[in-house]
Amino acid sequence: MNALPEGTRPRVSTVRLADGVATLVLDAGGLDQVARAALEAEVRAALAGVEGVAEVRVALMGDRAGGPAPTAPRPRPRIVAVGSGKGGVGKSTLSANLAVALARLGHKVGLVDADIYGPSQPRLLGNEGKKPEAHDKVMFPVPSEWGVPVLSMGHLVEPGRAIAWRGPMASGALGQLVEAHWGDIELLLIDLPPGTGDVQLTMVQKHKPVGAVIVSTPQDLALIDATRAMNFFDQAGVPVIGMVENMSGYVCPHCGEASDPFGHGGAEAAAAAAGVPFLGHIPLDLAIRRDSDAGKPPAAGDTPQGRAFAAVARRLADWLAHAPATAPANPG
The missing domain is CATH 3.30.300.130 (Fe-S cluster assembly (FSCA))
Known part of the structure; x- marks a missing residue:
């Protein structure tokens, strides 16, 4: 060519x-x-x-096994964890769209679906049913048409199949996903499962993220768990980059009336109370649900929904531009 x-x-x-x-x-x-x-x-x-x-x-x-040997070890990508402390707040949807928005901004970004028991990234990024290639026991991520390569347990098991693993097995699976051959990827987003268990501990202790993004809805129950997640990362020595308020406000597509089914501003207030940045609001919107189910991330388009994700991505990129290039040392 x-x-x-x-x-x-x-x-x-x-x-x-x-x-x-x-x-x-x-x-x-x-x-x-x-x-x-x-x-x-x-x-x-x-x-x-x-x-x-x-x-x-x-x-x-990027580069593949069997190609020209690299002249120097390839640097590991910077890792950013996306956590919530609670399920059902839209963390996976945010992770997928944040990765796509960062890619549209020109960043070389990959995505790991660390929700071992409930993987959803293959559906969200439209590559469900694809299998990762492996060479010399090292996996290669599955490409997506949105410019974001991804690895998920959803690529390794049949859709709908339950994964009944104890904590050490789940943590080992996370290691294989993170330590895959990511080519020239510079930033790796990790979509964490809910809670603060074995997978989260393995992530902060072994893979050392440079920071964490916390996702919550505005309601008090979600904010309690989000605060626990912030406390977890603080104890682990991982800076909290900021909070995102998901499902923040709803505009009726028929009458145009605005309402707040889950409240509004709770995550912003919690971020201020914790002294961490607030990264933005993502609305409760039918288009986000519809496009996500269809494997078409809203962040890939120039729509009000896409611009909401892009605003969060720009604030994250700005934080990374001023943050240390390597992960902080874990205390103790």
Whole structure:
């Protein structure tokens, strides 16, 4: 292809044409950002001219096993944990959309679904049923059409199958997901399960996130658990980057009347009381639920819902720009 430097040739990992949608996954390891962008533009232009193709989706993966040996060890990505302390507050939806929004801002971001018992990222990112490749016992993340590679237990077991594992097994599974071959990813978001158990302890002690984002609805019951989660990260020496208030306000699509089924401003007030930044409000919105169930993250579009996620992503990116490049040392 004309976009490639001399002697470099990408490998096709996946090619599919279904219902007018052409999907192509390329191993673009070894290419810089300029060459990657040129390659993607050339592939899109070529596929757009094929009869029967109405939409083109291209995903470029980083270096793969079996390719040229790296000249130096690849630095580990910075890790940001996304926690809630309580289930049902939309933490996984926020994690997926935050990753997509960061990718749209130009960040090389990956996503680990650490909710071992209730994985949902494959559905949210639209790659349910895909299996990760493995080479020399190291997994490679599953690409998504939104520019965010992801790994989840949902990619390793059949949909709907219960995972009945004790804590050490779940923690071991988390390690395999985090320590996968993430290529040139610079930032790894970890969608944590609810609570403060074995998986969370393994995350802070072994994988050392540079910070944590706390998600809560505005209601008091959720805020109590969110406060516990903040306390957990504080004891572990992990800075709390800030709080996000999810399901914050509802506007009726028929009459336009605004209401607050779960209250409003509770997480913002809790953040102020704890002395941590407030990252933003995400509304309770039918479009977010509908698009998420369809594997189309709202953050991928320029809509009011997408802009809400983008605002949170910009505040997180600003925090990271001024934070240490490595994780803090855990106390004790």
